[in-house]
Amino acid sequence: MKGYLPDSAFIPAHHMPAALIDLVQDQGIDTHRLFRHTGLFPDTLMRGEARLSPQDYLQLIHNARQLCPDPELPFRYGQRLFPGHYGAISALLGQAGNLQECLLGFEDYTALISPLIGMRITRSQDYLCVQWLDTCGAGSHWPFLVESAMAGLTSVTQWLSGRSLPWQFQFSYRCPPWPEQYQVHLGGPLHFESCMDAMLLPRGLVDIPWPGGAATGWNVARQQCHQQLQQLGFSHSLRQRLYRHLQKRVTAPPSLQEVAETLGTSPATLKRRLRQHDCHYQQLLDEVRLHQAILWLQFDGMTPEQVCRKLNFSDSTNFRRAFKRWSGLTPSACHKLLQALGE
Amino acid sequence: MKNLINRHRSTLVLLVVFANLIVLANLAAGDPKDWQELVWLDIAGEGGAAMLSLLWIALILNSRPGGRVTRMLVAGLSGIFMAYWQDLMDEFIRLPESIMWDHWLESGAMPLGMVMLTIGIYHWHREQQAISAQLLRRERIFREHRSLDSLTPLAGAHYLREQLRLELGHAHQSVALIMLDLHCFDHSRRLLGPADSDRLLKELGELLLLNLRQQDLLCRYAGDRFAVVLPGSGQGEAERIASELQQLAHHFAFKTRRGESHFIRVQTGIAIAHDDDEASLIERANLNLARSLSSCQAA
Missing domain, CATH: 1.10.10.60 (Homeodomain-like)
Structure with a gap:
């Protein structure tokens, strides 16, 4: 299998990008301006036929940030992302029996669930470290992607596990003038200018069973994800x-x-x-x-x-x-x- | 622009018709001047003034809802525009000495317009006073339209910090800060959906506003966290208000779009300023909030 490139158009626009489109539309902003230079049209989007490349997706994020320069945007967008209704991959996340099975979806099926920002998982003696990696050269939009991914993972793991997990957050960049967004949407200890963009969790919480876990459904969803990747021809960039x-x-x-x-x-x-x-x-x-x-x-x-x-x-x-x-x-x-x- | 034209079609049509009538009347009664006779400085000055008054009309129509005050302001500005317009015509067309209506138009429309504009501005001022009274507990000391939050019509964290800095500048009075957070809002958001959960925050903001004193200030800190600034209050008073707000939220039966009631719970964290700056005051309030959250989860 080869990797996808920034101009490979494979991301269904009605999946992850739609979360951002809906969010911006809720603010009463015109979609024509949001779709500028993305190659996206309302009618192909509504028919479910539109496919975006990572580049187009980044352009959509660029437009959204221009039209709606609210520092809350990436967090609210992230909270709407997962588990989502993206077919097999959402079924896989929704039926995960524990955190490990949930993270596997992100790690192995990046192209299906999070094409712009990948995940590297490290297990040490005390901690699970979920590190976020640039997959397609996000440039100045990197903090936006990190914030949305972190808000998304925090929210979905809280939802599926039925409790709020004591994540810690590490950022490579400096704290912007709106610390409140991080405090409220992420919670947990925040460490800025700490070399990498990662989330840490005590190791013991990784295997605790989740209430919605369903082993059979999860396994079938995993196979379906695998088939989808076979059809696409890649799993990662x-x-x-x-x-x-x-x-x-x-x-x-x-x-x-x-x-x-x-x-x-x-x-x-x-x-x-x-x-x-x-x-x-x-x-x-x-x-x-x-x-x-x-x-x-x-x-x-x-x-x-x-x-x-x-x-x-x-x-x-x-x-x-x-x-x-x-x-x-x-x-x-x-x-x-x-x-x-x-x- | 399209929106502006659609909403105020009749006003704009009337304005264009009058401007045209003036041009026609001038052409019918007088003779065009020669090229050498034109004074370009006057043309630029009077034409510019006419165009500016048109621009003001457009801005007023676009920024204000319809009504008595808006009509008055537009009528006044229209009078001023007509006067300048006739002035401009004089630069191009020589009217015979016998004609007097142009003087009436020039010297009559201007003062009439100014009087109407003045009355309009006076009523605008009264209207603004009424609005300011309504905004009192959202604004407190100064107005800054750029710091308004996009979700709720409240100011955000940046504005909160600015206000606290001002309040803490008065050394003689104590300031209390309450941080108020919805319990498990992440869960509510997924149950209610984005539209209803946004509306929940908006309505809770309105409800909290109704239960504050005249001098208090309510801001949305971020997400589902609100901040209440209580100038001149000590620990006891802050605790009383915090518990009032908690009870209030407890009895708030939010109605979803399907008409079902959704109940919420809130936690609060209080901090009283002891010669610290706004950042440390906010930090302490957040810390106390986190403590009450964890004790609530343990229970």
């Missing part, structure tokens, strides 16, 4: 596929040439495709290494020296310089910051 490939080999990263061979394409094509995602190979590799370093520092109790050795840096000065370039922080400052979060 090309950027995300490459991220996952590099993640597995983070201690001895392959060259661009090798990666291209594994993906069955030429280095030139791979480079061009990555450019479409608004990134390049080295940048993606740096991102993977930074994320891995953070996870090791935060959850595996490693020191910056151990991380440096594990990532195969020749000496600590090189590692320091590289880490500073990736994150803006020195490894020891980042270590200190992440240690403080755990307390």
